[in-house]
Amino acid sequence: MDIHDYMQTLGRQARAASRVLATASTADKNAALVAMAAAIREQTGELLAANARDLDEARAAGLEAALIDRLTLTAKGIEAMAEGLEQVAGLPDPIGEITDVKRRPSGIQVGKMRVPLGVIGIIYEARPNVTADAAALCLKSGNAAILRGGKEALHCNQAIAQCVRTGLAAAGLPETSVQVVETTDRAAVGHLITMPEFVDVIVPRGGKGLIERISKEARVPVIKHLDGNCHVYIDRDADVAKVVPIVENAKTQRYGTCNTAESLLVAREVAPRLLPEIGRMLATKGVEMRGCEQSLAILRAAGIAADKLRAASEQDWSEEYLAPVIAVKVVADLDEAIAHINTYSSGHTEAIVTENYTSAMRFLREVDSSSVMVNASTRFADGFEYGLGAEIGISTDKIHARGPVGLDGLTSQKWIVFGNGEIRG
């Protein structure tokens, strides 16, 4: 197979399908999603068998346990995938929505209509459920999709793709609306991200290495999600009752998520009073604290075990640990906190704990991250928690989509004009 020709063919087919999807009715799109869910449930045995083949090959290739874990599909996981498709069917259809219509002095009425982007390329790693999730979000938002999953999940992804096609066909929509790249040749990715004539945007879902490489080489826009070095700042005027619950939730509810706090900043005036209690909670949970000199002194004096304390290096201020580790720094005031965050943060999510109105509003305004919070856990930075109903990813970019990206992030708005014979003077 000539990989260039193959990808061009997928691209051409996706572009043609996107024209049909752009004007497909909500009922047809929803019917396809529901039929996909039914096919996935029906094919549970086949999906598990395909997954078993992938897992055998992965074990034979000596892949690490974490990857095997992400690759593994269970009957429960398959049911969750089907339910996910039905949930997307239940979301409001964003396409065709008319907003912001205003009458102009010329007499015309100008507004906006939400439309699909066209063709979305999704590049992801081991998790097979992304195949169904991404297909659903692209379809509901009227976009055609080309999906390129990790080579470890090839058999499973192809089996899921078959269910997706069954669903599309049942609703009378083109089967090429969602295409899964059926080659493990790495060159396929290189082609996918350099076909602006066929692909409108790339959404990479995976590790930082994958995303950096794609951003560097892409010739089409990329909605990218780099790392999440999220901060919690305990202000001088923090409500003591809110401090420990927020730090605990932000850091320890889950260690491996991008909206987990990785850095804690504490205002100097309240550090001696608040850090000991925070430190005891973190130590109890088994979290290692990498502190500045001042914070270490306070934590040591409070009797935190030495094996939970370590001096922070410059590198620690930028680190996304994804582990029971947190960087801790005492800062002079709000100004230093904001400056520190805007220097070291990855621009994902930051929270301030304060009762001071002006400090809260300044933090919201001046911190340059995709989500900025007052008195809430950073763990809320999530499409479902924000009410988007679904999430294709979290963007750390500023262009087009920022923060959690739902169906709207896969759409654009065109201008529409309602006239009555007006001409320009």
Add this chain to the structure above:
Amino acid sequence: MDIHDYMQTLGRQARAASRVLATASTADKNAALVAMAAAIREQTGELLAANARDLDEARAAGLEAALIDRLTLTAKGIEAMAEGLEQVAGLPDPIGEITDVKRRPSGIQVGKMRVPLGVIGIIYEARPNVTADAAALCLKSGNAAILRGGKEALHCNQAIAQCVRTGLAAAGLPETSVQVVETTDRAAVGHLITMPEFVDVIVPRGGKGLIERISKEARVPVIKHLDGNCHVYIDRDADVAKVVPIVENAKTQRYGTCNTAESLLVAREVAPRLLPEIGRMLATKGVEMRGCEQSLAILRAAGIAADKLRAASEQDWSEEYLAPVIAVKVVADLDEAIAHINTYSSGHTEAIVTENYTSAMRFLREVDSSSVMVNASTRFADGFEYGLGAEIGISTDKIHARGPVGLDGLTSQKWIVFGNGEIRG
């Protein structure tokens, strides 16, 4: 001068200035704009002298008349530039605006806050007024700007830049908020579009060649405006009284603008009745018609002079003439009109003339262009006509900004969360 080091320095300074501008008060930004306008008025003599130097060099280099025309600055043009700055001062400040706040089941309230993009790189050609316009729009939207004008306008651009700096200094804002590249070395552009660490978006303003080259080589997002092959479609159910005025205005009000109609489609059923009148109007205005077989037959039979008629080639359906020429095609119906537009249009602006509700709504929904109109002239596709107050350009992209781009197009929205101690369950 090492051009790489020079551009890196501009970039670093712009990034630093952008941090200040992001939180600058509306009053300070407006004061800077008003002081720039005053400086430009005061320096009218110096600006004219600098322009005279540019014009001398341009003439000596044998530049074509159209370019010399675009390069020429008059006292009236300088006053218009100053007034433009004052108008931008009068626009509402988009930055910091909080919208869409909703309470979620968890108790948090989630909304959006409008923020600047950061640093905008503007690359343009001969027109010196772009220097002042672009500086104003970037400043008002809280962004730092690096401006790279055409080498033909170097002296004039530097003189305008001096007025811009005077205005910034008067308001206590960093003079590096707006920097004009002071070298004519073409390598400067190559560096400007490949510094993602310092530049957040590039807005090229100029010919198609410039924009295509920049899009191809840029390593940062580009808000680009390619050509405008705009269509007017006369539907079977068109109101006869609206047909000729709309075609006349769309095609002949100005020939050189991107929202001028370049293609006319007429439904077969009404072509024999409506095309003759349209043809006579166009011929009277001196517009050449490049027609399909059917339209030529009707136009000839109507007595349109042979020197105004020509057979259209395939190429004509995609052409942006920017001249008194229009492509004319008889189409079977609305379906063929939409298919033709979605095949040949550049995705800028299209209009339908119809009294039929369903045809109007289908045209709005199914035509994939940045502006789609019913019963109005394509000439309305313009930031001022749409009520944006100002326009940095017209985007033919779908990502981030589509159609006329005003201040909002130079901004992004971050998520904000108002909490009261909530943690995620």
